[in-house]
Amino acid sequence: MKVVTLTVVFLLVTACHHNSKPEASLFDQMGGLPVIEKITENLIDRLLSNEKIAFLFKETVREDLHEKIVDQLCQESGGPCQYEGLDMVEAHSGQDIKYSEFDLFVTDFIHAMEDAGVSYQHQNAMLAIFAPMREDVTHQ
Numbered sequence: 001m002k003v004v005t006l007t008v009v010f011l012l013v014t015a016c017h018h019n020s021k022p023e024a025s026l027f028d029q030m031g032g033l034p035v036i037e038k039i040t041e042n043l044i045d046r047l048l049s050n051e052k053i054a055f056l057f058k059e060t061v062r063e064d065l066h067e068k069i070v071d072q073l074c075q076e077s078g079g080p081c082q083y084e085g086l087d088m089v090e091a092h093s094g095q096d097i098k099y100s101e102f103d104l105f106v107t108d109f110i111h112a113m114e115d116a117g118v119s120y121q122h123q124n125a126m127l128a129i130f131a132p133m134r135e136d137v138t139h140q
């Protein structure tokens with residue numbers, strides 16, 4: 001009897017485990033591609049009108065940067081995209097980006113997420129992914 005009970009419990013536990021859905025990706029939790037598009041739109045708007053760093057983007061083709069940022073934000077947050085741009089060192093080498101400029105970029109990124117309706121918790125999760133790229137992007 002004991003063995004039967006244990007077997008039933010085991011089967012139930014494994015069945016439940018099997019059925020439990022994997023946790024949704026950060027990408028899905030934030031609202032998927034429409035939200036990533038909005039964040040990117042807001043971010044580029046802010047960068048281009050940020051008088052302290054806009055000069056760095058004077059030769060930028062907006063649509064190209066938009067596409068790359070969308071793919072990168074999507075991929076890094078666990079979404080179904082493939083970033084095919086330059087790696088972060090290549091993309092920013094020769095621009096002599098300072099820590100202070102990186103901080104301005106991050107502030108613009110936070111506002112871009114805020115304005116896209118991303119929760120504080122998800123903003124932090126995104127920052128945890130992108131903040132460690134500072135050393136690749138900057139040249140202090």
Ligand code: HEM
Binds near residue numbers: 065091105106134
């Ligand atoms: C974690 C922080 C950052 C991320 C994730 C990021 C991401 C990117 C990506 C994906 C590209 C496109 C690369 C390609 O063309 O293949 C790019 C280009 C660029 N980024 Fe960043 N970036 C970051 C920080 C910064 C900062 C702090 C600045 C300046 C203040 C900056 C300025 C630029 C510029 C000027 C370009 C070149 C745009 C062009 O092609 O004309 N980035 N970045």
